[in-house]
Amino acid sequence: MKIFSLVDNGTPKYLQLAESVKQNIRKGNLLPGDTLPSVKSFSDDLHVNRHTIMKAFAELIAEGWVESKQRVGYKVGGNIPIEGSQKPLESDAKQPKFKYRLVRSGPSIDYPPATQYEYNFSGGQPDLFKFPFNEFKQHMSATLTRPNLEQLSYGEIMGVPELRQQIENYLRKSRAITNREVIITNGSQEALFIIAQLLLQMGDQVAVEALGYPPAMAVFNNAGADLVAIKQDQMGIIPEDLEQKIQSGSIKLIYLTPLHQYPTTVTLPIARRMAVYQLAAKYSIPIVEDDYDHEFHYRCQPLAPMASNDPQQLVIYLSTFSKIMFPGARIGILAVNKTLAKAVAEYRMIISHKGNALMQLALAKWMEEGGFERHLKRITRIYMARRENAIKCLEQYNLFDFICPDGGMALWIKLKSTSINTSKLAALARHKGIYIQHEKQYHTVPQSNRNHYLRIGFASMPETKFNEGLSILVKLINTKAQSLS
Secondary structure (H helix, E strand, C coil), rough: CCCCCCCCCCCCCHHHHHHHHHHHHHHHHCCCCCCCCCHHHHHHHHHCCCCCCCCCCHHHHCCEEEECCCEEEEEEEECCCCCCCCCCCCHHHHCCCCCCCCCCCCCCCCCCCHHCCEEECCCCCCCCHHCCHHEEEEHHHHHHHCCCCEEECCCCCCHHHHHHHHHHHHHHHHHHHCCCEEEEHHHHHHHHHHHHHCCCCEEEEEEEEEECCCCHHHHHCCCCHHHHCCCEEECCCCCHHHHHHHCCCEEEEEEEECCCCCCCCCCCCHHHHHHHHHHHHHHHCEEEEEEECCCCECCCCCCCCCCHHHCCCCEEEEEECCCCCCHHHHHHEEEECCHHHHHHHHHHHHHCCCCCCCHHHHHHHHHHHHHHHHHHHHHHHHHHHHHHHHHHHHHCCCCEEECCCCCCCCCEEECCCCCCHHHHHHHHHCCCEEECCHHHEECCCCCHCCCEEEEECCCCEEEEEEEEEEEEEHHHHHHCCCCCC
């Protein structure tokens, strides 16, 4: 019976033969000590050059599968590199699989991801087709052509100096943030994780917006903290409620998205920002200010971050390049005082010894050359036009109520018909190729959910694509109203 064969899998023939021998040993067709056919027999049967057969035997001998005996030939090794060459018992295949003791868990992962839907209304998704990859490639190429080998080795845990300097200049000019140490992280999520691990312990409380950013909530929960929902109104969080919760609890951290509140897009007024800051100073509570899409503000100049007027340096400023460039760049920003910067860098060593130096160096060159600001101006104009289109398109259907925000990449809209369950609508929309986010996803206190709101992103799709997707969504609302209640 012929048990050896060559399977053309793209590898050289000698490796195909070696694999055929190994498979027969694994299956129990060959046992330790069995004599293998001669080189001539292999060559005649498989129509393969003898040198190829010899090379296959050399590979098998080197790996311990085969032994060479003078005047005898080749035999299956006595100590082959598997647990045994017998066929597995039937009962082995039916053995229960090992169960791991999971002591922590993360949030469930959407599958398929939002980017695989034909109409992606995700609120924080930039239009990747608008990024100037060819222009950026020149800076990446220059970085690889003349590499700084020292920067490609371990070290510089806070980020490459060139990019840190460019970002310090950028924050000073565009956001009036000074006297801070800049740390480059693997996206803003890593920055949030490190801050939570450094500042929180089991049983601590974190004050968060009642409707908030789910990945941040997951980070705080993972650190063992309890979330305390602060009431919101049409202007953002209510400082009086924050003070009441501080006085009656054990709040150790305040997390805010004050410019374009996530998910409602509201901008927190200066008076409320000052009130929140004064409370934080009075009760010695640090503030994490997540300024995730500062650049995209259209109606007027955006309010300066809270970190720009922070005499006690209690504000931990957080931002990201994911919205300006693309999420895969994984460039997050922390701007903090020197003491906290040192603690962050030391803790980050546990997670990763080094950021993506090539990406950071290329970005630094792009910023220095001016390409970054040119792209930013261009994409801001595009997103502003798309916002205006989204508003007009939503208004023509007379199904939605919303307040037009001054900036951001999404709209927080309420269905006029309170009988429509937005969770059910979002689920049904996915079957039609539409990814849309709904109110239930953002509530810190699930019992507060009313299923009235949708978060509709307008930045990632051209106007025609947005209008087409919204038309399908409206048709679902009109034709499936009874099943969506």
